[in-house]
C-alpha cells in the first residue's frame with residue numbers, strides 16, 4: 001500500500017526497517033505500523049515489509065515473499081491479559097480508521113496471501129490489484145480460527161462484495177483464489193505476478209488524475225457512515241473483543257490454530 005503523497009515526494013517519512021513486526025505493531029505480514037505511538041499520520045506511513053524504494057524512487061518488492069499480510073498477530077491474542085488485549089484492539093481499530101478514512105489515494109498491490117486482518121487493510125484501500133497466483137488467497141477466514149469477525153470487518157466486506165456473498169464467505173471463512181476474488185469484486189484487477197507493482201502504479205496515476213478536493217470529499221461521503229458506526233461504539237467494541245478473546249474456549253481454538261500453523265511449516 002502506498003500513501004500517494006509519500007510516493008510522489010519520494011520520501012516516505014515514517015519508514016522503519018526490519019523484517020519482524022515489533023511488539024505493539026498490528027498485523028503480521030508486510031504492514032508493520034506502530035499505531036500505539038502517537039502521533040501517527042497515515043500520510044507519513046510507509047511499509048517496510050512491502051515495497052520500499054530503490055535508488056530511483058521506484059517501489060521494490062517486499063522482502064517477505066508470498067505474504068501480503070498474514071492478518072493480525074495471533075500471538076498478541078493468546079495467553080495475554082485483558083489490558084493487553086484492550087490496547088491491542090484499540091491499535092487495530094486505529095489502524096483501520098486511519099487507513100479507511102485517509103484522504104490519500106491508497107492502492108493495495110497484493111503480492112501474496114491476504115487473510116483476515118490483511119484483507120481488512122486491503123479493503124480499506126481505494127483499489128486492489130492481486131497477483132495471479134493460486135496460492136494467494138484473500139478473504140475473512142476468522143470462523144476457521146473459531147473466532148468471529150467484528151461488525152466493522154463485516155461492514156467493509158458487505159460494502160465491497162455485497163450482503164449475500166459476504167454472508168456466505170464469512171460463515172464459511174472462505175478464502176477466495178484470485179479468479180473468484182475478481183469475479184466477486186473483492187479485488188479490482190488480477191494480473192501476472194511481475195505486473196502487480198506496475199499495474200498498481202498505473203491505477204494510482206488514474207486516481208491521482210482526478211481533482212484532489214473533489215475525490216477526497218467524495219471518498220469521505222462514501223465512507224463516513226461505515227466509519228462513524230465504529231467511532232460511535234469504539235469502547236464497546238473493545239470490551240466485546242476483550243471478553244470474547246478471554247474465553248477459555250476461544251483461547252483454546254487460537255492455540256490449536258497457531259500450533260497447526262507451526263507444525264505445517266516442516
Ligand SMILES: CCCC/C=C\CC(=O)SCCNC(=O)CCNC(=O)[C@H](O)C(C)(C)COP(=O)(O)OP(=O)(O)OC[C@H]1O[C@@H](n2cnc3c(N)ncnc32)[C@H](O)[C@@H]1OP(=O)(O)O
Nearest residue numbers: 028070071072073074075113115116117147148261262265
Ligand atoms: C474477535 C476476533 C476478531 C478478529 C481477529 C483476528 C483477525 C485475524 O487477522 S486472525 C489471523 C488470520 N490469519 C491467518 O489465518 C493466516 C495464517 N497463516 C497462514 O495461513 C500462513 O502462515 C501464510 C499463508 C500467511 C504464510 O504461509 P508460509 O509462508 O508458508 O509461512 P508459515 O505458515 O510457515 O508461517 C511462518 C511463521 O509465521 C507464523 N504465523 C503465520 N501467521 C501468523 C499469524 N497470523 N499470527 C502469528 N503468527 C503467524 C507461523 O506460525 C510461523 O511461525 P514459526 O513456526 O514460529 O516461524
